[in-house]
Structure formats: structure tokens, C-alpha cells
Amino acid sequence: MEPLGIVFTEIGPDFLRGTMPVDRRTKQPYGLLHGGASVLLAETLGSVAANLCTAPGEICVGVEINANHLVAVREGTVTGTARPLHVGRRTQVWEVRIEDELGRLACVSRLTLAAVPHRTPASAEG
Template identity: 80%
Template sequence: MNSPAPGVFRHATSLEQLNAHSPDTAMAALGIVFTGIGPDFLRATMPVDGRTRQPYGLLHGGASVLLAETLGSSAGNLCVQPGEMCVGVEINANHLVAVRDGEVTGTARPLHIGRRTQVWEIRIEDPAGRLVCISRLTLAVVPQRA
């Protein structure tokens, strides 16, 4: 089932449940798929193809940021109390290695999980394990609205 072991996540979930939220979202448009979940991480892949390249043939930095925010926000929402949700406040990203094709893998891990804020580090790597992008996402924990 790929449910997380006890750790930072308060809500048990499966990769199937996470991926079920993808239709009609930017995740579906860019081909992002959740592929791993553990006690302190959430992982997803994204293709490097016509959907995610910039005009010079390289992985678009904005696509990397979208992958990073998808991972961090999804992971953050697995950590909140019932009746709460996470929303992005700030994200930064350093693009370190150019990728032209294939697939990248992002892994989100918490740096801080507080009552009102969370900070997540997202590492995006190519198939060779090279660090393509390093991102930090700050989330606010707010009341969930109906």
C-alpha cells in the first residue's frame, strides 16, 4: 500500500490516493507522478519532454519549481491536524545542472514542522543522481475552508 511508517506524517495515505488527485491539474499536464512515501519523505517523478522544456531544449526552471511545490505542499498537508491545511507562502529554487531529456525525481523532506508554519527542502535529481535543483518551500498552516 506504500503508507508511511510512523514519522512526520499524521495522515496515512497511499501513492494511489495521492495520484488520484492529479486529473485536471498541473500535475497531470506535466506528467508528475508520486512514486515514493516514507516516514519523513515524499517522492515524485516528472518527465523532461516537450511539456517541461524551455525553448532552448533544457528542463524549464518553472517546471522544477512546480514539481517542488507539488511535493512540499502535498507532504505538508499530510502533517496537519484535522481541520487544517497548508498553503504556500514562499518558494526558492537554485537550478544547478541542465537536463535535456529523460526524467527527474524530486524528494521532499521536512526542515521544520511547526503549529503555524512548515519548511520543506526538495531535492530534484537526474537519473544519474546529480542534483538538478534544490528548493526550499515555506508553508502556512491555516484553517481548512469548505
Template identity: 80%
Template sequence: MTDAASPSPFRSTATLADLNALSAGTAMVPLGIVFTERGPDFLRGTMPVDERTRQPYGLLHGGASVLLAETLGSTAGNLCVPEDRICVGIEINANHLRGVRDGVVTGTARPLHLGASTHVWEIRIEDARGRLACVSRLTLAVVPRTTQ
């Protein structure tokens, strides 16, 4: 979505360490999801393919891929909004293109649309050899941050 002449869509200066610290007590920890890179217009993370993320036939579980995709897309979306707003997922789809049996998958979230009330993110998940395993599209609602 951005090019060299475009400013980064990210407003937040949160570091990878900050983002990974937010994972404490979430589904990300037991699945081994880690944020690994933040670029000018993308957020990247990894997830192991092992007994935590495989389905009974030995392949990466589609639900685990979707959890990685939504984690990356929603976190990236939240880096783009003012502090009084948050992004929450309202729709996600995923096409599983290649089975992965082991190793680590890497997901990269990039914005397709950053509006005032909705965002659309594309998340591409690749195997350790760089082959596309899953492509997902996530729609986020931008809503007021509330205190609990």
C-alpha cells in the same frame, strides 16, 4: 528531520494512489507529475523532461522544476497536519544547479521545520543519474481548512 528513534511526521495514511488521484484536473496531469514513494519522513515524485517541461533552449524549464518542488512539499505538508487544517505555499526559492535535457527527474521533499503555523520543506530534484539538478526550499502556512 526524523531518525530511527523519531516518529514519522505524517498524520495522514493517504496512499500513493490516493495522492495521485488528487491530481486529476490539476497542473500535475499535463506535466506528467506522479507521486512514486512515501517514506517515514519524505515524499517522492517524478516528472518527465520532454516537450511539456522544457524551455526553448532544450533544457528542463526552471518553472517546471518549481512546480514539481511545490507539489511535493505542499502535499507532504498536508500529510502532516490535522484534518481541520491545510498547508498552503507562501514562499519558494529554487537554485538550478544542472541542466537536464531529457529523461525523468525525481524530486524528494523532506521537512526542515514543522511548526504549528508554518512548515519549511527542502526539495531536492535529481536527474536520472542521481545528479542534483535543483534544490528548493518551500515555506508553507498552516491555516484552517474552509469549505467552499
């Protein structure tokens, strides 16, 4: 997160929001926001939000993510907002909408996560 400048900016009862700059770190060779950077922002927001909703002793891990890139972004900052579509005992599905500074929808992503028992590194070895 930190190397790409992702910052959490707001949390609400049903959302988590964060920003990411569109700069040399997040652009592809043609000067546009890299689709992979958008997916990274989406998975970061969705995963953190999901983990805020897990039962004690569990963590949520990504199972599948998809993204549709809708508007090219060349500069500025994008803002992603993660909202739950389904929060179950074993699975969660989150939608992340990423907008540019003009409020245009640049990317929409859906992330599916599984709730699994949390293991410390020592217990994972044994």
C-alpha cells in the same frame, strides 16, 4: 500535476518522492528542463507532504518558495524528494531536491507553508 506528467512514487516516514518527465511539456525553448517546471514539481511535492502533516481541519498553503538550478537536464526523468526542515503548528519548511537520472542534483528548493483553517467553498463566501 497530470498535464506535466508528475507522478508520486514513494512515501516514507520523513519524505515524499515523485517524478516528472523532461519532454516537450517541461522544456524551455532551448531544450532544457524549464526552471518553472522544476519549481512546480518542488511545490507539488512539498505542499502535498506538508498537508499530510497538518492537524485535522487545517490545510497548508505556500507562502514562499525559492529554487537554485544547478545542472541542466535535457531528457529523461527527474526525481524530486521532499523532506521536512521544520514542522510546526503554524508553519512548515520543506526542502526538495530534484535529481536527474544520473543522480546529479539538478535543483534544490525550499518551500515555506502556513497552516490555516480549512474552509469549504460555501463557508469561504459567507
